[in-house]
Amino acid sequence: MNSRIANVAFNTFREAVRDRVLYNLIAFALLLSAAAILVGQISIDIERLVVVNLGLTAVTLFGVVIAIFIGIGLVSKEIEKRTLYTVLSRPVRRWEFVVGKFLGLTGTLLVNTFFMAIGVFLALLYVSRHFERGDFSITAALYFIILQFLIVCSLALLFSSFSSPLLSAVFTFALFVIGSLAEDLRGFAAAAKGITAMLAGTVAYLVPNFSAMNVVNQVAHGEPVSGQLILCNTVYALLYSAMAISGAVLIFQRRNLK
Amino acid sequence: MPAIETINLAKTYAVGFWRKKPRTALLPLNLQIEEGEIFGFLGPNGAGKTTTLKLLTGIVFPSSGTARILGNEVDDPGVKAQIGFLPEQPYFYDYLTAKELLEYYGQLSGVPAKDLSSRVNEMLSRVGLSDAARTQLRKFSKGMLQRVGLAQAILHDPKVVFLDEPMSGLDPIGRREVRELIQQLKQEGKTVFFSTHILSDAEALCDRVAVIHKGELRGVGAVAELTAQVHGKVEITFNASAAPAALRQLGADMHINGNIVSAVLPEENQEAALEVLKRERLRLTSLTPVRSSLEEYYVQNLQPAEKSMGVGA
């Protein structure tokens, strides 16, 4: 069983890596890091700030786009184009397929983030000529970004298991945007009354809590990230992904493929 | 124990946004296919062939009834290791090479790692793709993709092989190679179940065929049995300069070549035709039964009763 999941995961990774779209996106993101340097030159004294802010935001946004494109492309496309027929007629369990895809996808994003992060650190080095103590927390911010990717991938898979590629992409992206404002949404729900409060509350708790994983600003100002927060976010990301993936498995178990 | 068995296997799709319009893809189907048979599944497009194949390979779940392969239900994971499937117009992972694709599938099918590489090479040469082993699939032609599809279907030495339109996209040489491959599979003791709408292939290869139309089974049996049900024809040749009108009345198609007339007419009118010749004092040169083809069976079966059988071409 384990080797099948690993096979699916590795194949997903291989397919993603060879897909040229990935390279274009990474190149673009690296370009943006370079641009951050330029922008920093315009605003004196805050080059560091700009590089970190812009760089990390680029890593996040591009990563989400890549996760959506590739995640949905790989899964929905497989379902639509019948590549899946030859896989499912083999002794691979459907749940093994879903989990394998998820692992392959997150693996791809991990590697991808690694390269983009190098770009950001290089840009930072160029601009400040040395690393400050506060820069270490940038790693924490990157770790949180990876946690966000974990959740986005799981959502992409969840939607792909029952929806068309376009709709899956739209839903996943929408959840990313809303999730980035999750804390505000919960604040709003707490202050509201009646049905609005109930609806807002339900949505606010179901939506992925990306806003707590966004410490870009903090980190740009060299402030540390608390260990407690790291722990809680990790637990949350793992639980949320588990939730989405088990949903995907359940849906996929009974799905009739056209 | 039959290799493939369906018991009232049926599938209805709920179509439409509110799922109000059910579409029956397959009416309850009862089939038994023995081990070592080459079984053809015939029918026009949309008849339910692909649906049946998907039901038999576990890609789609039946609305009612069961399917069993080698005695076990299709759901059983052990069963999947024993089957191979070539879908219609397959599409594969673009960025893998043929070798990588087969190795991936081999791993998924549980081919032991030490045998994998040699088995893959063997398959590639069997389907004639050894040269293209390291080419990425996105560069493959339709025919080449079809061959890869065949390779992945038999790679893990399954006992039952399902092929959906295996000849599509192939040139005549390719088609012959596939036919030979299917016959080899039978010699290896495998059961082959394939769907096609090319009747000549079915006639040449199959031990038995089934004809399906609009989700309903219209006939099952050996090709010879089925064609025997169709009213046959005979060909009579004789010397004459003109075609006797009386023969035409018997429903004969006539050809005149010099002073040799060839008349093809329904079998049951054979005696009457000979009478005509005797009356006209025409000399009979030959009398040959024309083997009725599967096509006629097909065509006849697929028109509902309004078309009259027998007299009339």
Next chain:
Amino acid sequence: MNSRRVNVVATAVLLLSLAGTVMTLRTLDGMRRGATLREVLYFRSPKMLRRMSLGYSGLVADLYWTRAVQYFGSHHIAQASDFHLLSPLLEMTTDLDPKMTVAYQFGSNFLAPAPPNGAGEPEKAVALVEHGIQHNPDNWKLYYALGFIYYMDLKDYKKAAETFERGAAVPKAHPFLRLLAAQMAQHAGEYGMSRMLWTATYETTTQEQIRRNAIDHLLALRVDEDVTQLERIVGSYRERTGQLPSSINDLVRAGLIGGMPVDPTGQPYKLTPDGRIELRNPDAILYITKGLPPGHRSPQPKPEPTPPSGK
């Protein structure tokens, strides 16, 4: 593993992780209370935020506005003493959307007064509204909001009059601006003036908290006026009869008042032995300056609850 078992396991995982995420969220929210609000302190340059909004500055402004309202509301209920984030939040909102009138009105009402009713930063309030006037010179409501700060919190009646005058000159300005400007010289500091202003505040906005605040002040004015008048009547009684009344009923019997007077909460006023009028429940009504027992201290603002360390 057959199909049914997979379904059972997957469902169990789904439900357990759902419960887990909700619990983790509660913990996270507790840890990060106010974190999104404190984000505002990172944007020392509003231009930067505007650029990062990528053209959606209106939307981001709405976000900050919502945060400002929630921030103030939650601190106000908790009777906090520290509202230091209110000013940056409102400044951020109005930088991103200079036309958001309600934000300026909010600042005018709640930046200036002292805690726990406001942030206690009247100069910042003035700066905020002036910024608004700069971007919306024809919006008479903003001149009203500015004049209000000068009158209520800075007690600078001259400046207040000037501002109302400026506002009255704006096309389509509400006529009461001219009225306020004119009356300022003679009646500044009087109950009538304050009442006019609070009524005007109530009527120029639909924002819930501002309106409630205005009503509270109007009720307080009522009380103050009632107490003043009642004490004057007690004085007349004493002049007439040479002694203090023993209860309010004496005043009614003497024909000095028509019936039993009640405060806005419906409670009858109390007459103390030394001739003063007091409320039965002095804490029920906010902002009153009369009718309080001697030495009565209004509930004090509490310090802001500090969040656990770790933003």
